[in-house]
Amino acid sequence: MMRQHTRVIGWLMAVLAMAAFTALGFWQLQRMHAKQALLDAQGPAVAQSLPLAQALAAPGALHGVADHGRFLPGVVLLDNQTRQGRAGVKIYRPFRSDGGSVLLVDLGWRALPPDRTLPQVSTPPSPVAVRGLLAPPPAAGLALGPAFSSTGEPGRWLASRLPA
Template sequence: MMRKHTRLIGWVAAVLVIVGFSQLGMWQLHRMHEKQALLDQQVPARAQTLGLADAQAAPPQLRWVEDHGRFLPGTVLLDNQTRGGRAGIKLYQPFRSDSGAVVLVDLGWLPMPPDRQLPTVVPREGEAHVAGLLAPPPATGLALGPALVPASQPAVWLANRMPPADVAAALGLPPASLRSAVLRLDPALPGGYARDLELLPNTLPPSRHLGYAVQWFGLALTVLVVALVLEWRSRRRTPSAYMRKSRP
């Protein structure tokens, strides 16, 4: 009786582990398809240029935007952004188009020194023509602590993530005026800092997600094989033990 109880507990544990590993594999596959779909949108996005307001009103996907407007005061420095293997920050400044649409503009990347002394930034001012890719913001780490904290420089905020409502409140913008998508400024335009239109900085490419998915499914299969082998050995031992007990 005890042996059957132990086998049942073992199988329940094995099934839970297999399901858990399989769920992690499925999540990795989902992330792979999600990121590949984003990459597949980049070329078609350049084929049609929209104004900022029209791009924000369209279904959410990559859009190439060209518009005229004015940069607004306030700068957000997004922490933990790497470029060429170096740690740094990305600079964002709000921009309002002539039609009234507001977006955070990615002005580029700056290295973070070892002492983490934030560099002095010079905000953009006045009217400007912008062009770039309206895209999701870069990936961030774990959501620990406040999203934004004031920096030593006035009207500058250091962020570890950029929830639109929190950013709007910090920059003194009306609630719900910001969307989650940011404008990745065309590197060919003058001004700003080091930048590109890479869609998956600071995060894994689709191929890596596929590799991790294969690993998780492989672990699930390994647990299943081990459980079946143990079950087979247990069944082989049980009849032998019974025959020894039944001998006179």
């Protein structure tokens, strides 16, 4: 009698596991389609560039931007970014357009050496014309600890995530 109960419970657990993995598979497919739609929207967004103030006010997730302005003092280094298996940081600097709009501009990725010494970031020329894609910040992942911490240098912050 006990063996039959064990067999029923085993089959029930197997069916529940299959249902859970099927649901996870559909979730991954939904994520794939959402990311593909975002990639497909990049081309048309860059083709029709707007001034920064108009792009910030426009509905939608992606907009092409072409504007003129100045980079402000300060730099944000987004930690725990990897490229081809190497650890590094993404570099962001605040930018103010001539129209007064301000946002963080992604200036690229730099690899960190084994001792995790943060890279020195030179100040871009100002005034400057910028052209690019206005997109939401990278996903925060697990929000553990403070978003920003000081690096010991004025105007320079190390971020574990960028708040939306």
